[in-house]
Amino acid sequence: KNQVEQSPQSLIILEGKNCTLQCNYTVSPFSNLRWYKQDTGRGPVSLTIMTFSENTKSNGRYTATLDADTKQSSLHITASQLSDSASYICVVSGSCAGNNRKLIWGLGTSLAVNP
């Protein structure tokens, strides 16, 4: 069964600290893996998107890694800010590139950054 599992379910950190969120998937075939940030009551915003040949990709203070052999990904947030408080969702595309009908969504990690 195609699944995307994220951990931890929720996380509280202090402003300025770093954190790492985990994503394990069992999706086949695999096209790409995406990380989205979703603020409460708003639409998801894309942070990174990686194909199987990419091991790491950065977007500002966000760095995603992908190990296609172990089917694991992580999202590292550096020097957290209060505005980083949101849900971070790992999404795996299980079909050919460009096709967004077969996206498998994780349940997200709820991150709270406290002052």
Place this chain on the structure above:
Amino acid sequence: DTGVSQNPRHKITKRGQNVTFRCDPISEHNRLYWYRQTLGQGPEFLTYFQNEAQLEKSRLLSDRFSAERPKGSFSTLEIQRTEQGDSAMYLCASSRNGQRNTGELFFGEGSRLTVL
């Protein structure tokens, strides 16, 4: 702002009424998607268009739901005879289709529906 635009942002309606949501995608994007998201869950695929053609509809899209994209630009999602179970956030997203394109999705802010 050249992002995906959705309206209304919030809609409260009584059970049995019809509602319509509009989505204006990023102008050069030829693919448009509708998703539904309930609290604590990831978005569920409803339907998608390539230009004006509706290429796929999820089984979640009952006969009370209809979506159109008449000129290949904006799209509307209509729900007829709303039920309380229709209460959710309705998200629109667009992407650019292409062989070398990963199909990155750009989402709108969503239209939150509350059916009383």
